[in-house]
Amino acid sequence: MSQTTPVPEVQYTDIRDRLRQFVAERDWAQFHTPKNLASALTVEAAELLEIFQWLPTGKADELDEQAKTAIRHEMADVLNYLVMLADALHVDLFAASMEKIVLNAIKYPVEQVKGDARKYTAYDNDPKIDAP
Amino acid sequence: MSQTTPVPEVQYTDIRDRLRQFVAERDWAQFHTPKNLASALTVEAAELLEIFQWLPTGKADELDEQAKTAIRHEMADVLNYLVMLADALHVDLFAASMEKIVLNAIKYPVEQVKGDARKYTAYDNDPKIDAP
Amino acid sequence: MSQTTPVPEVQYTDIRDRLRQFVAERDWAQFHTPKNLASALTVEAAELLEIFQWLPTGKADELDEQAKTAIRHEMADVLNYLVMLADALHVDLFAASMEKIVLNAIKYPVEQVKGDARKYTAYDNDPKIDAP
Amino acid sequence: MSQTTPVPEVQYTDIRDRLRQFVAERDWAQFHTPKNLASALTVEAAELLEIFQWLPTGKADELDEQAKTAIRHEMADVLNYLVMLADALHVDLFAASMEKIVLNAIKYPVEQVKGDARKYTAYDNDPKIDAP
Numbered sequence: 224m225s226q227t228t229p230v231p232e233v234q235y236t237d238i239r240d241r242l243r244q245f246v247a248e249r250d251w252a253q254f255h256t257p258k259n260l261a262s263a264l265t266v267e268a269a270e271l272l273e274i275f276q277w278l279p280t281g282k283a284d285e286l287d288e289q290a291k292t293a294i295r296h297e298m299a300d301v302l303n304y305l306v307m308l309a310d311a312l313h314v315d316l317f318a319a320s321m322e323k324i325v326l327n328a329i330k331y332p333v334e335q336v337k338g339d340a341r342k343y344t345a346y347d348n349d350p351k352i353d354a355p
Numbered sequence: 356m357s358q359t360t361p362v363p364e365v366q367y368t369d370i371r372d373r374l375r376q377f378v379a380e381r382d383w384a385q386f387h388t389p390k391n392l393a394s395a396l397t398v399e400a401a402e403l404l405e406i407f408q409w410l411p412t413g414k415a416d417e418l419d420e421q422a423k424t425a426i427r428h429e430m431a432d433v434l435n436y437l438v439m440l441a442d443a444l445h446v447d448l449f450a451a452s453m454e455k456i457v458l459n460a461i462k463y464p465v466e467q468v469k470g471d472a473r474k475y476t477a478y479d480n481d482p483k484i485d486a487p
Numbered sequence: 488m489s490q491t492t493p494v495p496e497v498q499y500t501d502i503r504d505r506l507r508q509f510v511a512e513r514d515w516a517q518f519h520t521p522k523n524l525a526s527a528l529t530v531e532a533a534e535l536l537e538i539f540q541w542l543p544t545g546k547a548d549e550l551d552e553q554a555k556t557a558i559r560h561e562m563a564d565v566l567n568y569l570v571m572l573a574d575a576l577h578v579d580l581f582a583a584s585m586e587k588i589v590l591n592a593i594k595y596p597v598e599q600v601k602g603d604a605r606k607y608t609a610y611d612n613d614p615k616i617d618a619p
Numbered sequence: 620m621s622q623t624t625p626v627p628e629v630q631y632t633d634i635r636d637r638l639r640q641f642v643a644e645r646d647w648a649q650f651h652t653p654k655n656l657a658s659a660l661t662v663e664a665a666e667l668l669e670i671f672q673w674l675p676t677g678k679a680d681e682l683d684e685q686a687k688t689a690i691r692h693e694m695a696d697v698l699n700y701l702v703m704l705a706d707a708l709h710v711d712l713f714a715a716s717m718e719k720i721v722l723n724a725i726k727y728p729v730e731q732v733k734g735d736a737r738k739y740t741a742y743d744n745d746p747k748i749d750a751p
Binding site: 232233234235237238241242245248249250251253254256257258259261262264265267268269271272274275276278280281282283286291294295296298299300301302303305306308309311312314316317318319320321322323324326327328331333336337338340 | 365366370377380381383385388390391396401403404406407408410414415418423426427428430431433435437438444449450453456459460463465470472
């Protein structure tokens with residue numbers, strides 16, 4: 224790329240708009256109920272997980288180029304369904320994200336949870352783990 | 356808010372940086388292998404799906420305020436794990452998204468799939484449905 | 488099949504034993520930590536869900552023969568990982584199932600929930616729906 | 620228990636029949652389309668996975684009693700939805716299981732895959748891992 228023609232960075236709204244067009248061209252909005260989008264998002268997340276599932280530790284250095292490409296594609300699928308769902312329900316995804324980080328910061332106080340993912344039972348009456 | 360002090364819009368990098376800080380403060384990076392992040396992302400996606408699962412059609416008008424708030428929070432959780440995974444693996448999430456839309460546009464040509472989510476068997480040798 | 492040699496019905500222990508053999512022959516026990524089995528089970532469940540995800544209602548009459556075969560295979564995958572996980576953790580799956588039905592019968596009293604999957608918010612402080 | 624009155628072992632049909640009764644009493648069959656059951660099954664599988672997700676290795680010795688009880692309950696939920704789905708679609712779950720093991724034995728020949736979950740890329744053109 225020459226210095227005089229920088230490639231413009233992709234923005235959130237670019238993705239949203241491109242997805243709207245993709246769906247409209249195919250007349251697929253009829254299938255895209257929020258429920259179906261949430262289902263598709265879950266399926267894509269599981270396809271992402273599948274790539275990691277038998278790795279000994281699941282650290283980055285266990286991933287070869289083929290796995291990395293597949294991961295990149297599945298992450299894109301997850302994001303795309305998330306953006307379509309946000310669009311359908313008028314959710315400001317980035318604001319929601321920041322809001323949730325604040326809520327999690329309150330739910331998991333530093334002094335209580337630092338370095339410990341296993342003491343959840345001590346600070347959560349629910350047997351499910353939802354931290355870190 | 357006064358007109359003279361607009362709230363700056365949240366940017367992708369703001370979320371990424373805030374998550375980095377959140378994790379560092381709690382010393383949780385040790386738990387955040389890409390494999391574990393992909394697992395957590397899938398769990399959050401399923402929690403999102405759970406909100407919709409018994410709705411008759413799953414359209415937006417079936418959602419009350421409580422459901423909408425829960426959806427917003429679960430979508431934030433999904434995004435947050437996706438951003439952490441992208442950060443861990445140096446994936447440019449938005450570029451990947453655009454790339455995948457281009458690949459999907461080739462995979463699902465308009466003239467072949469328009470208005471039809473059920474003819475997948477006609478254009479896919481795999482019994483699985485991965486469109487729309 | 489002749490009338491004099493009926494095919495013996497498959498028993499739970501037959502499946503468990505056949506899976507043990509399958510895994511032993513391939514030396515795959517090393518990959519089958521309970522965590523990895525739970526992950527694989529989730530991935531298979533999502534592959535099952537994928538078959539249904541764009542169907543208008545998801546009732547049985549929308550499924551063609553190809554879909555039915557794919558569903559049968561994915562259900563088998565789910566069961567197989569569930570049996571392997573039960574074997575690894577010494578869980579009596581059928582006893583656990585009966586136990587959980589008793590617990591659910593208490594959690595969802597007939598007079599309170601009859602015919603209603605949407606009133607969960609009235610009898611559950613948690614915004615998540617886990618009934619029916 | 621006295622020696623003369625052994626507790627009869629729970630059979631598959633006992634679970635199926637008890638679930639039929641549970642659903643009928645609550646008039647919940649209307650919500651139990653195969654699609655919704657597949658969705659609920661996926662959600663329960665993810666709740667099972669959640670219990671394991673931050674464990675260092677996910678081996679059995681990392682599980683305390685509380686985790687084991689939660690696992691047992693989530694496994695029961697998965698089985699219960701699987702049995703209801705099999706009932707709705709007239710699938711012989713155990714026969715399907717045996718059938719799939721035979722198919723997998725062909726797909727993953729011992730001499731090719733023994734002790735190796737990572738060489739999938741060498742015997743699978745698809746970047747996804749579906750073995751072991």
